[in-house]
C-alpha cells in the first residue's frame with residue numbers, strides 16, 4: 422500500500438508482510454499477514470515514528486522516499502527496539518546521517534546492544550516533549566508493552582497516540598488502513614487483535630492497564646499502533662477491548678469452557694465426545710481444540726477469555742501427551758491463570774498424565790474441579806465421572 426496521509430502532514434509509511442510464516446519465529450501469520458506501521462511527520466523538522474523489519478528495509482525506504490528526501494530527516498522516534506520496528510535502523514542511519522534517534526534511556530542502550538549505535542541520540546523521559554514546529558510530540562513511558570524500553574508517542578495538536586505494539590493486531594492492511602474503511606473486515610481485525618494480544622501482550626496485562634491509564638490523561642482522536650488498523654472512527658473501541666482483555670489477567674473472565682484434547686488412538690477423544698453436550702447443557706459456550714494439529718497461537722484467545730478449561734489427553738511415557746505439554750507450557754508462559762479446570766485421559770499400565778496436569782494447575786492457580794485417569798477405553802462409570810467433571814467446570818465457569 423502506498424503512503425497514506427492520515428492527517429495533514431502526517432503519513433502512514435508502513436509495509437505489509439505477507440511472506441513471514443511465523444511472527445517472532447513462533448506465531449503463525451501466513452494466512453493473515455501482518456503490517457509494520459510507521460509514521461512520518463512533515464513539519465519544520467521531519468520525524469519518523471518507528472521503522473520496519475530488516476527484510477522490508479527496501480520497501481520501507483521507498484515508502485518514505487515518496488514523501489521526503491530521507492537525507493534531510495531530523496528525528497527518528499524509537500518507540501520500541503524490537504527488530505520488527507528497528508530492523509531498518511542501520512540503513513536509515515546511512516541514508517540520514519544527521520537524524521537523531523529519540524527514545525527512552527533503555528531504548529538508547531539497546532540501540533548500542535543491537536546495532537552498535539550510540540551517537541546522535543536523544544534520551545527522553547516520561548512526559549518530555551519535542552517540538553517539530555507546529556507539532557509537538559510528547560513521550561509516554563509504557564514499559565513492558567511490549568519491552569522495558571517501550572514508549573507511546575503522543576502528537577498533541579492532532580491528539581494522535583502512536584501507541585506502538587499496544588492496540589495492535591495481526592492482519593496485513595489489504596487496501597484498508599482505518600477502522601471506518603474496514604467495514605466487513607472489522608471482525609477479522611478484532612479477532613486478530615485478540616490473538617495478537619494473547620500471543621504477544623497478555624503476559625504484560627498489568628503493564629497494559631498502566632499504559633492505558635497513562636495515555637488516558639490525554640484526549641485522543643486517533644490510535645495509530647505499529648501493527649494493524651488505525652482507529653479514528655472509534656478509537657475507544659480498541660482501547661476498551663485491550664482494557665477488557667488486560668483485566669482478564671486478574672478479574673472474572675467469560676463463562677465457557679475451552680476443551681483441549683490430544684489423542685493417539687481416540688480412547689480419550691471418545692470420552693471427550695461424551696461430555697461436550699454436558700457443557701452446552703449448562704448454557705455456556707464450548708470450544709474444542711486438537712493440540713496435535715492446532716497451533717497454540719489459535720488456542721490462547723479461547724483460553725484467555727473463558728473461565729473453564731478441560732484438559733483431555735492420555736499418558737505418554739509415564740507423563741503427559743507431549744503436544745498437550747507444549748500447549749500448557751505456552752499457556753504458562755502467557756500467564757493463563759485463575760481458571761477452573763478438569764482433566765481426564767486414558768492410560769494402559771502406569772498412568773502419569775494426571776499429576777502433570779495437577780502441577781500445571783498449581784503453578785497457574787487453576788481450581789481443579791475434578792480429574793480422572795481411566796484404563797483403556799472409558800467404561801460407563803468413567804463416562805459418568807467425566808461428565809460430572811465437565812459439568813462442574815462448566816458450572817463453576819459461570820461463578821464470579
Ligand SMILES: Cc1cc2nc3c(=O)[nH]c(=O)nc-3n(C[C@H](O)[C@H](O)[C@H](O)COP(=O)(O)O)c2cc1C
Pocket residue numbers: 683684685686687688689690734735736737738739740767768769770771772773797798
Ligand atoms: C509412545 C507411547 C507411550 C505410552 N506411555 C505410557 C505410559 O508410560 N504409561 C501408561 O500407562 N500408558 C502409556 N501409553 C499408553 C497410552 O496411554 C494408552 O494407549 C491410551 O489408551 C492412549 O489413549 P488414546 O487412545 O486417547 O490415544 C503409551 C502409549 C504410547 C503410544
Ligand SMILES: [Fe+2]
Pocket residue numbers: 501503567568586
Ligand atoms: Fe514488540
Ligand SMILES: [Fe+2]
Pocket residue numbers: 503505506586647648
Ligand atoms: Fe511489534
